[in-house]
Amino acid sequence: MQVHFLVHEAFEAPGAYETWVRERGHSASYSRVYAQEPLPTSADGMDLLVVLGGPQSPSTTLEECPHFDAAAECALIRQCISAGKAVVGVCLGAQLMGEALGAACEHSPHKEIGNFPIRLTAAGLANDKLAHFGASLEVGHWHSDMPGLTPTAQVLASSEGCPRQIIEYGALAYGFQCHMEFTPEVIELLIEASAPELATLTAHRFVQQPAALRANGYAAMNQQLFGFLDKLAAAYAASH
Secondary structure (H helix, E strand, O other), rough: OOEEEEEEOOOOOOOOOHHHHOOOOEEEEEHHHHHOOOOOOOOHHHHHHHHOOOOOOOOOOOOOOOOOOOOHHHHHHHHHHOOEEEEEEEHEEEEEEEEHHHOOEEEEEEEEEEEEEEEEEEHHOOOOOHHHHHOOOEEEEEEEEEOOHHHEEEEEEEEEOOOOEEEEEOOOOOEOOEOOOOOOOHHHHHHHHHHHHHHHHOOOOEEEEEEHHHHOHHHHHHHHHHHHHHHHHHHHOOOO
16 A cells, blocks of 8 residues: 655654554655655555644645645645545644535634543444444544534544544545544654643643653554554455
C-alpha cells in the first residue's frame, strides 16, 4: 500500500501512522508543505492519503501562512475521495475533509489538549472499522475547532468537550478530530512548539499541562489506531 502524508508543520508529525506504515511493510511518501514540498498533482500513485494536523484552520489564507494552501488541499482530498482512494484526516486534516465536501469547519465547545476519553456513538459501535475500540477509549487531543458535517456524514465518536471526534464521510473517508497517533516523541515536539500558549490555558477544563502530557500513556491508543488502519486497508483492497 502506498501511503502519502500531507504534513503541515514539523511538530505535527505522523507519529503512530508512520509506525503502522513501517510495521505493515507499506510505502510512504510525503508533502512536507512547511518545507515547501509540493502537493501531489493527482490521486494517482497513492492508495491512502493521510492529512495531518496543524495550527492553521481551513480559513487560514496564503497571506497568513504562505506554505498552507487550503483550497489546493481540499481539491486533492476531493480528488482522492472521488477516485476511490482511502483518506484519513487528522484534526486540521479532518476539518479540511469536511470543507472539501462542503461542510464548514466550526469551533469546538471546548479547547482540548491532552488525553481524555471518547465515547462511541451507536453508529460507531456498529461500524466494523471501530467496533474493536469498545464503548469508550482514552485518546489524545490538541484542538479548538471541529469538522463540519455533510448531510451523509456519520459521527462515530464524541467526547465531553467536543461532539465530533470521529466522523465517517464515506466508506473509505474518515476524519479524526482526536489524535490517536500521538507518541511521547510527538508530544515533546508539540510541547516545545506550544509552551507559551499552554502556560496561558491553566483555567481550561480539558487542557493538560506539560507534566501531565508527558505522563500520559499513548501505546494503547496507537494499537487501536493500527486496528482501524488494518481494517481500512482491507476495505480498500476489497474495493479494488
